[in-house]
Amino acid sequence: MQITIIGVGYVGLVQAVGLADFGFNVTCIEKDKEKLRELKFGRVPFYEPDLEDLLRKNLKRNRLNFTDNYLDNIAQSDVIFICVGTPPKKNGESDLRFVDQVSKEISNKIKGYTVIVSKSTVPVGTSRRIENILKKKNSLKSFDVVSNPEFLREGSALEDFIRPDKVIIGCRTIKAEKILKKIYKPLNRPYVVTNNETAEVIKYANNSFLATKITFINEIADLCENIDAEVETVAKAIGLDGRIGPKFLHPGPGYGGSCFPKDVKSLIYQGKKNSIDLKIVKAVDKANELRIKFLVKRIKKILNNKFNNIQIGILGISFKPNTDDIRKSPGIKLVRDLSKTKAKIKVYDPQAMKNAKKELNKTIEFCSNEYEVAKNSNLLVIVTEWNQFKNLNLFKIKKIMKKPMILDLRNIYSKEIEKNGFYYYAIGNN
Numbered sequence: 126m127q128i129t130i131i132g133v134g135y136v137g138l139v140q141a142v143g144l145a146d147f148g149f150n151v152t153c154i155e156k157d158k159e160k161l162r163e164l165k166f167g168r169v170p171f172y173e174p175d176l177e178d179l180l181r182k183n184l185k186r187n188r189l190n191f192t193d194n195y196l197d198n199i200a201q202s203d204v205i206f207i208c209v210g211t212p213p214k215k216n217g218e219s220d221l222r223f224v225d226q227v228s229k230e231i232s233n234k235i236k237g238y239t240v241i242v243s244k245s246t247v248p249v250g251t252s253r254r255i256e257n258i259l260k261k262k263n264s265l266k267s268f269d270v271v272s273n274p275e276f277l278r279e280g281s282a283l284e285d286f287i288r289p290d291k292v293i294i295g296c297r298t299i300k301a302e303k304i305l306k307k308i309y310k311p312l313n314r315p316y317v318v319t320n321n322e323t324a325e326v327i328k329y330a331n332n333s334f335l336a337t338k339i340t341f342i343n344e345i346a347d348l349c350e351n352i353d354a355e356v357e358t359v360a361k362a363i364g365l366d367g368r369i370g371p372k373f374l375h376p377g378p379g380y381g382g383s384c385f386p387k388d389v390k391s392l393i394y395q396g397k398k399n400s401i402d403l404k405i406v407k408a409v410d411k412a413n414e415l416r417i418k419f420l421v422k423r424i425k426k427i428l429n430n431k432f433n434n435i436q437i438g439i440l441g442i443s444f445k446p447n448t449d450d451i452r453k454s455p456g457i458k459l460v461r462d463l464s465k466t467k468a469k470i471k472v473y474d475p476q477a478m479k480n481a482k483k484e485l486n487k488t489i490e491f492c493s494n495e496y497e498v499a500k501n502s503n504l505l506v507i508v509t510e511w512n513q514f515k516n517l518n519l520f521k522i523k524k525i526m527k528k529p530m531i532l533d534l535r536n537i538y539s540k541e542i543e544k545n546g547f548y549y550y551a552i553g554n555n
């Protein structure tokens with residue numbers, strides 16, 4: 126079976142490398158020339174643990190091929206995975222420009238029966254939209270469009286590819302279903318087979334529900350902070366209820382990344398378009414949007430309303446650990462808001478410095494480790510829970526900070542460190 130992946134970003138590349146490792150021949154079509162060059166040399170253009178090793182292994186085995194050439198490759202493909210981005214427009218609607226471009230591009234090139242799989246997160250009705258584009262050039266309809274949404278988490282993407290909780294196959298024919306099941310057979314995971322439209326909703330409902338859980342525990346944390354209660358204990362206790370479950374109940378600086386914020390907004394837009402007011406989802410979006418403002422106010426309070434002659438050190442810029450992705454990262458938002466004050470800001474992230482430098486203004490001081498950030502700071506804010514921030518040399522930190530104050534937005538440490546002379550502030554526990 127000849128498989129083609131179009132768009133090799135975080136999702137497409139993991140899919141390509143994973144399927145090649147299962148033994149399939151995979152051709153990747155990517156329009157970004159710089160990315161293409163890196164990949165051909167076996168270099169992953171972003172940070173994702175273990176991905177580069179597996180990429181090199183499968184390049185050596187000649188199972189992976191990278192190109193920008195649609196013409197020579199689409200006709201030979203049995204299955205084409207569309208993995209291009211679907212960024213948000215200003216009004217929350219998903220921008221389907223890239224999906225449309227790809228559909229048009231392949232519409233006059235597919236030959237023989239071909240399955241076109243949408244792995245990109247796309248609003249309800251997009252399978253139909255792709256079908257309609259393809260039909261214009263393929264009156265005999267020698268294709269099927271499948272919706273097969275992706276649920277990987279950056280930072281553990283390969284693990285999630287190999288062991289997903291579920292594989293969603295939204296399709297209209299048994300023929301297409303069988304082909305997808307053949308591809309995913311090595312995974313041996315539960316399938317949910319349904320129509321395309323249901324599959325499309327599943328992805329948005331899934332992400333919006335997780336965003337809701339995060340936002341909910343953040344609100345409970347804010348309450349706990351004011352009433353001498355401990356949010357971690359609340360989260361643990363409610364998580365032990367089998368109907369709730371423990372995951373995604375960690376309070377923090379709000380959800381970020383390239384998926385949750387845009388998927389929540391897109392779902393709201395899809396509701397509006399269908400005259401359905403998704404009140405819960407709207408509230409989640411609003412609460413998350415206000416989260417950083419709330420935290421800036423908290424920082425102001427910790428600093429006694431004074432930013433003059435104050436240095437704030439920020440640990441962590443990526444939206445979560447083990448990735449260099451800073452798209453919609455709370456760390457970026459926080460630094461931007463703090464840099465509007467008079468405080469001097471220093472930042473460090475183990476992987477995201479290159480991206481952070483492109484995104485943040487030049488008044489920020491970019492450091493090469495956590496201790497450089499701490500040096501002369503009045504307040505150290507832990508924003509991303511990288512492992513290396515879990516084991517800081519607190520003795521050293523205390524010595525080099527101007528005032529040993531830590532605001533721990535991930536609740537990595539506890540009040541215990543006050544015994545070492547720190548002023549410690551966490552989320553939902555005062």
Ligand SMILES: NC(=O)c1ccc[n+]([C@@H]2O[C@H](COP(=O)([O-])OP(=O)(O)OC[C@H]3O[C@@H](n4cnc5c(N)ncnc54)[C@H](O)[C@@H]3O)[C@@H](O)[C@H]2O)c1
Nearest residue numbers: 132133134135136154155156157209210211223245246275
């Ligand atoms: N990143 C995640 O964690 C994640 C998880 C699940 C689902 N998704 C969804 O998967 C989709 C892709 O996300 P991503 O993070 O991989 O995006 P990305 O921006 O990292 O990658 C998309 C790639 O597609 C390429 N591309 C765009 N148009 C093209 C064209 N016409 N021909 C060839 N290549 C083209 C881009 O150059 C880019 O490299 C999105 O819809 C996203 O919502 C992402």
